Amino acid sequence: MTLPPGDRIAARRAEEGRPVPDVVVEPDADRLARAVATALVARLAAAQAVHGTASVVLTGGGIGTAVLERVADLVREPARERVDWTAVDVWWGDERWVPADDDERNELGARRALLDPAGVPAERVHAMPASDAGFAEPEDAAAWYAEQLAAAAPDGGSLPRIDVLLLGMGPEGHVASIFPGTPAVSDERTVVAVRDCPKPPPTRVSLGFPAINAAEEVWLLVSGSAKAPAVARALTAGTTPDELPAAGVHGRRATRWLLDAEAAAELDGRS
Numbered sequence: 001m002t003l004p005p006g007d008r009i010a011a012r013r014a015e016e017g018r019p020v021p022d023v024v025v026e027p028d029a030d031r032l033a034r035a036v037a038t039a040l041v042a043r044l045a046a047a048q049a050v051h052g053t054a055s056v057v058l059t060g061g062g063i064g065t066a067v068l069e070r071v072a073d074l075v076r077e078p079a080r081e082r083v084d085w086t087a088v089d090v091w092w093g094d095e096r097w098v099p100a101d102d103d104e105r106n107e108l109g110a111r112r113a114l115l116d117p118a119g120v121p122a123e124r125v126h127a128m129p130a131s132d133a134g135f136a137e138p139e140d141a142a143a144w145y146a147e148q149l150a151a152a153a154p155d156g157g158s159l160p161r162i163d164v165l166l167l168g169m170g171p172e173g174h175v176a177s178i179f180p181g182t183p184a185v186s187d188e189r190t191v192v193a194v195r196d197c198p199k200p201p202p203t204r205v206s207l208g209f210p211a212i213n214a215a216e217e218v219w220l221l222v223s224g225s226a227k228a229p230a231v232a233r234a235l236t237a238g239t240t241p242d243e244l245p246a247a248g249v250h251g252r253r254a255t256r257w258l259l260d261a262e263a264a265a266e267l268d269g270r271s
């Protein structure tokens with residue numbers, strides 16, 4: 001029996017013990033950002049209802065920052081806001097190894113877009129170190145960040161509960177700062193230093209796959225036609241994380257591909 005493409009993907013994920021990816025397509029990038037913002041607020045509120053706190057891993061990038069701006073819009077609408085931002089732990093999926101005041105910092109973009117307007121307390125903002133933070137090398141910064149994650153973990157584990165982990169994706173399929181064909185793909189540490197990135201700036205710190213794939217839910221946010229081929233390949237059975245790192249990410253309970261129509265344009269051919 002030949003299964004339709006979507007069923008083949010579901011069958012493969014089931015064999016691998018991973019959740020079947022959920023694909024949502026919005027008409028354009030603006031509506032995608034609004035829809036993700038609404039869903040993120042609901043997910044964090046639900047986590048707080050159960051655990052008292054919520055935790056999220058942020059991404060940089062165009063659509064990732066747009067989502068945070070739309071969440072900030074919701075913060076300004078008290079009737080719709082259901083998240084206690086003083087009880088949200090914020091972590092990052094990757095960061096650029098540049099000084100703290102450099103506009104390339106993912107942290108700076110997130111602070112401007114959401115964390116400052118929402119009033120997330122300093123002790124809950126777990127930024128990856130900047131290059132001028134006192135660490136000689138990005139490897140030292142990566143080791144320190146792994147320690148911070150472990151310190152927040154229950155029962156001596158290496159990672160805290162992460163309710164939602166947000167990822168952007170590059171046109172070549174990189175996620176966080178894990179680029180195709182690089183040592184970070186097979187690194188088993190929770191946090192890694194990354195050098196010689198094909199996309200500037202060349203030096204970064206990134207969560208590794210063991211940390212990303214330990215999150216409860218992983219949401220991949222992708223917009224624009226330049227990324228359509230990589231979206232289709234990532235959702236095609238047999239694509240390896242070394243070829244296309246986005247193909248290797250999943251949540252423990254859910255993996256959600258949140259796309260605009262341009263990014264989803266080549267999905268019909270997946271198999």
Ligand SMILES: O=C1O[C@H](COP(=O)(O)O)[C@@H](O)[C@H](O)[C@H]1O
Nearest residue numbers: 059060061062063167168169170
């Ligand atoms: O370098 C990075 O790129 C990705 C994707 O960014 P985008 O602007 O193409 O959406 C981003 O997710 C990652 O955090 C960032 O460091």
